[in-house]
Amino acid sequence: MNSKWYIPARSAKAPLTVEVTPASAGWSESSLFVAELTAGESLSWTTGRDEIIVVPLSGSASVTSDGEKFELTGRASVFDGPSDFVYVGRDSTFTLATADGGRFALCGARAGKKLPFRYVPAADVAVELRGAGNCSRQVHNFGTADAFEADSIIACEVITPGGNWSSYPAHKHDENSDVESQLEEIYYFEIADGPDGTPGFGYHRVYGTPERPIEVLEEVRSGDVVLVPHGYHGPSIAAPGYHMYYLNVMAGPGDERAWLICDDPAHTWLRGSWERQDVDPRLPLHENPSQD
Numbered sequence: 109m110n111s112k113w114y115i116p117a118r119s120a121k122a123p124l125t126v127e128v129t130p131a132s133a134g135w136s137e138s139s140l141f142v143a144e145l146t147a148g149e150s151l152s153w154t155t156g157r158d159e160i161i162v163v164p165l166s167g168s169a170s171v172t173s174d175g176e177k178f179e180l181t182g183r184a185s186v187f188d189g190p191s192d193f194v195y196v197g198r199d200s201t202f203t204l205a206t207a208d209g210g211r212f213a214l215c216g217a218r219a220g221k222k223l224p225f226r227y228v229p230a231a232d233v234a235v236e237l238r239g240a241g242n243c244s245r246q247v248h249n250f251g252t253a254d255a256f257e258a259d260s261i262i263a264c265e266v267i268t269p270g271g272n273w274s275s276y277p278a279h280k281h282d283e284n285s286d287v288e289s290q291l292e293e294i295y296y297f298e299i300a301d302g303p304d305g306t307p308g309f310g311y312h313r314v315y316g317t318p319e320r321p322i323e324v325l326e327e328v329r330s331g332d333v334v335l336v337p338h339g340y341h342g343p344s345i346a347a348p349g350y351h352m353y354y355l356n357v358m359a360g361p362g363d364e365r366a367w368l369i370c371d372d373p374a375h376t377w378l379r380g381s382w383e384r385q386d387v388d389p390r391l392p393l394h395e396n397p398s399q400d
Contacts, residue, residue, distance in 0.1 A: 111324040111326060113335040114324065114326045114335075115332065117332050123144055124144075125142045125144050126141060126331070126333055128140045128141070128335070135292045136218065137217055137260065137360055138261075138292040138293065139217065139357070140214070140357050141214040142211060142296065143204065143211070143212050145209055145211075145212070147207065147208050147209040148206075148207065149205075153202055153203075153214065155198050155200045156198065158198055158218055159217055160196045160216050161193055161195050161214075161215040162180070162196065162212060162213070163213045163263075163355070164180050164192075165211040165298070165355075166184060166186070166210050166211045168181055168210065169205060169206040169212060170205050170206075171202055171205075172203045173203075176225055178194050178225075180192050180227075183230075186265070186267075186355075187351060189235075189394035190235065190265065191230055193227075193233075194225070194226065194227050195226045195228070197223045197224060198219040198221075198259075202225075213355055216357070217258075217260045217261035217357070217358075218359065219260055219261075220259055233249065233250045235247070235249075235392055236248075237391050239276075239387075240382035240385035240386060241381075241382065242272050242388070243272065243274065243378070244272055244387045244388035245266050245274040245391075246392050246393060247265070248264060248265040248267075249264050250263065250264065250265065252264050253366055253367060258365065262357075262365065263355070264356050265353065265356070266344075266354050266356065267352070267353055268344060268352040269351055269388055269390045269391065269393070270300075270348050270352075271348040272345075272346055273345050273346075274342070274344045274352075275341060275343055275344040276342045276344075276375075276378070277372055278315070278340040278341060278342035278375060279340060279341070279342060280339055281367065281368060282338035289360060289362055289367060291358040292335075292337060292358065292359060293341070294333060294335060294336075294358070295334045295354050295355075296331075296333050296355040297310065297328045297329070297330065297353065298331070298352075298354075299330050299347075300350055300351040301350075308349070308350025310329075310346045311325065311328065311347075312324070312325075312343075313342060313343060314334065314339050315339055315340050316340070317339065321339075322338060351393070
């Protein structure tokens with residue numbers, strides 16, 4: 109039986125495949141919508157109290173808001189390197205239109221102030237290689253606090269090669285302190301198919317503390333979502349032969365927009381072991397040309 113924190117693929121009403129709101133998640137800040145549009149289709153959206161980052165997962169599109177229009181080049185798939193994106197502030201309306209069809213993530217968070225409509229090219233998205241050995245992964249820091257100005261949202265993408273572990277050692281960020289920030293987190297997954305088209309899969313774990321128990325261990329496939337309201341989360345495990353992608357969307361009620369984490373103390377020693385290992389030679393996958 110699946111956890112209530114697991115949301116299966118295509119559980120939303122078309123053209124959405126994913127619909128996570130603060131109300132549906134049972135929290136207050138973070139949201140995610142994934143829209144799958146056919147050729148020539150468009151989607152009109154009102155942000156309300158949220159700021160929104162629009163990220164193409166596959167395909168290209170235009171985004172129009174406040175009389176201004178940006179063209180998103182996008183990408184063929186999430187495994188083809190980082191994408192360009194647009195930011196839409198709270199209390200705005202926008203239209204997302206695609207000539208050839210595609211899949212688009214609308215990453216959201218409650219915002220206290222309205223910031224301007226902006227476009228960021230893919231070449232400006234930093235690509236980070238994190239970990240080593242079979243804990244190597246590739247991170248696209250497009251919406252992190254130190255990379256992009258926003259009111260509250262923190263967002264990034266992670267590519268985990270088949271057979272590797274990421275979000276490891278398990279860590280948490282569920283209280284505000286000098287070393288930790290309270291953030292509600294969404295994991296949206298896409299898994300590469302095998303060479304014969306067999307759908308890929310992986311696993312994701314969330315577990316709590318004695319004071320705040322939670323227990324999630326889910327097999328994840330393309331389009332699935334796991335919510336992390338609190339507790340340690342990780343590992344995210346890519347089955348051998350199947351690369352794993354996940355999109356992280358985070359926000360919290362604190363005054364500071366920061367990603368401060370605490371490892372599970374039982375496993376934090378693993379970070380030191382990476383000093384004696386090489387980064388997985390398969391990385392980077394489709395590295396951003398600006399990072400050469």
